[in-house]
Amino acid sequence: MAVEASKTSTRIPEPLLALRPGPPRANGWRLRHGPATVAVASLLCLLIGLLYLAMQIRAAFSDQVKQEYAALVLEAVERAETARARVGAWEQVPGAHESAADGYRQARAELTRRLASLAALVNASPADAPHIPSSVLLPDATLADMDALLSDASSYWHAQRDADSADVRKRITHVARVLIAVAALLFCMLITALGMYAKRNRQLAGQSDEFQHAALHDPMTGLANRRKLFAALEDAATQARIYATPVKMAVLYMDLDGFKQVNDSLGHRVGDEFLIAVSQRFRQSVRRHDIVARIGGDEFAVLVREFSADEELGEIAQRLIACVVRTDEQMGMGMVRASIGIASYPDLVDDYRRLVAAADEAMYQVKRRGKNGYAFASRPR
Known part of the structure; x- marks a missing residue:
């Protein structure tokens, strides 16, 4: 049965009016806080954390290399000290025997070779370390100069190795703390994003219910249509x-x-x-x-x-x-x-x-x- 258009008017209820899109605001672009925003922030934090971790790991490897280099130098120092001890032992043997003089010369030559190896290793160090002067490697170098050189080198490189070892432990501690912090931050952001996502779904579900109700009901009387x-x-x-x-x-x-x-x-x-x-x-x-x-x-x-x-x-x-x-x-x-x-x-x-x-x-x-x-x-x- 047809009904004249003048019989009644239709009013839109306030809940549906609230769903109408309003005019754009004049205050410019605004950041919308939602799951996508949290996800982008989480990704940025993850990238920053990974960058920091990469820098710390690289520094830890560098300190580890320095520590191993110091260990190599100390090993060369120990070999030179061993050669110096042999020279000292041959000095205690009376020089009347030809074999004793030959042994002393061989021990002195071995000490010179060990010092040359130590000097090559120390002087090639990429770090700022005291160089070994070439005068100590000459045949006329005194044993006192060699003893002073070995003592100084042993003290310096022991300290250097201990410092590098402490730096490695410190870097590892930093890496562990950063990993824990990044994991906690990502977990919190994940929980926040899930909460916001669930809230947004509830809002969308509510709006969907409102639209569905509006599609199946008369807007003025609330009766079914x-x-x-x-x-x-x-x-x-x-x-x-x-x-x-x-x-x-x-x-x-x-x-x-x-x-x-x-x-x-x-x-x-x-x-x-x-x-x-x-x-x-x-x-x-x-x-x-x-x-x-x-x-x-x-x-x-x-x-x-x-x-x-x-x-x-x-x-x-x-x-x-x-x-x-x-x-x-x-x-x-x-x-x-x-x-x-x-x-x-x-x-x-x-x-x-x-x-x-x-x-x-x-x-x-x-x-x-x-x-x-x-x-x-x-x-x-």
Whole structure:
């Protein structure tokens, strides 16, 4: 049944107005705090932490190389000291024996070779270390100069090795602490991102529910709309097929008689108030699992999911008519009544998809007979 556009106006509720996108702000670009932002921040922190770790590990390797180099120098010092001890031992042997003089010369030559190896190793050091003078390597160099050189080299490189070892331990400690800090930071950011993601999902789910509710309900009265009514019909029939149980359901199609005069004489605001008030009474007059829908304008429909006999449907129709009368009397109009058509499945209509159309046709019969009443759809022949 067609309804004139002037019968009623439609107001959008405030929750839906809040969902409308507003004008862009004039304060420029703003950082949005969300999971993506946290993820980018976590990645930056991870990169910074990895860079710092790489620098610390590189420094630790450098200190390790220095420590190993110092160990090599100390090993060369020990060999030179051993050669110096042999020279000292041959000095204690009386020089009358030719073998003693030959042994001393060989020990002195060995000491010179050891010092030359030590000098080559120390002088090639990449670090700033005291060089060994070439004068000590000459044949006429005194043993006292060699002893002083070996003592100084041993003291310096022992200290250098201890310092490098301490630096390696310090670097390793820093690396361990940074790893722990980065792991803790990433864990906290991960938990934060998951929390923000869950919150965003809840917000989106809430908005989705609001949009879904708006798509299936009348924005002014809050009743189900035509789409929701047909979906409920299909759902009831599907449940009956799945569980193989017989189903009896009915649709009461209702049109408000005289409502157009309310809009024309009293204004659309009063008409909207009447529709909201009568809709609340409709919901209160039916069972909880039955559906009251606003089809459009001043047309309503009630889906009765289960009933025992036609008399029960007639009682429901009388209650709906009484709701219209009470609302009319409360608002002091004296001009609005209701015509209702009733169609039931499978008694009067053999196809549940024709329930609404059959109830609409039955409602027209009531209007042709004088309105303000109800009638059942004709039984199939």
